[in-house]
Amino acid sequence: MTAHILVVDPDPAIRRLLELNLTNAGHDAVSCRDAESALVLADDRLPDMLLLEWDLPGQSGEALIRRLRAQPATRDLPIIMVAARTGEHDKIMALESGADDYLTKPFNPRELLARMGAVLRRRMPHFSADTVQMAGLRLDPGTQRVIAGAHRVSLGPVEFRLLNFLMHHPERVHTRSQLLDKVWGSHAVLDERTVDAHVGRLRNALQPSGHQEHIETVRGTGYRFVAWNAAA
Secondary structure (H helix, E strand, O other): OOOOEEEEEEOOOHHHHHHHHHHHOOOEEEEEOHHHHHHHHHHHOOOOEEEOOOOOOOHHHHHHHHHHHHHHHHHOOEEEEEEEEHHHHHHHOOOHOOEEEEOOOOHHHHHHHHHHHHHHHOOOOOEEEEEEEEEEEEEOOOEEEEEEEOOEEOOHHHHHHHHHHHHHHHOOOOEHHHHHHHOOOOOOOOOHHHHHOOOOOHHHHHHOOOHHHHHEEOOOOOOEEEEOOOOO
């Protein structure tokens, strides 16, 4: 699935290379040269992943990671440091500060994409291209298909993303605000009632097979996917 990637590197050639490879891989990429600009961009639209150099003008990449990890909105942001420093001590410091992975320059773009995929699958499993099967439902992100028993469920793109996210986080309650952030994106300016409308459409699509009961309303909070089998 498409991810919104923020690249932070003082070298414009590296930024262009990363943006090109990320775009060719189907992602949405923006870039900047320093930590302060990165914070502004992240506040405007929370990225799905951060790629950054250690040696930045002003605040270092390591300091930026610690700052992001201290804020609730970016505490779980997937971060890979793509840096010119090759020392073992530097790698350890970056990982201890909160980086999910460390890749030294020069790097192989294919290796970077593979590492990105691994971190996204670990940190944000709804970005995985792997099929998920649960409670009689089979959701395939690669083909954008949902199968309930022997029948295909017809879903719009938003309902598909909503079900994909909920199925990858079963039994966990998500507020409407969290769903807007994770399914629509933090840049979306929408009323929380938008979530209710799309949950209603998702339930209607699942109703013929009886799977609408798996989308549970938690009064006063939000929604969750319950993994028990309604047909049992």
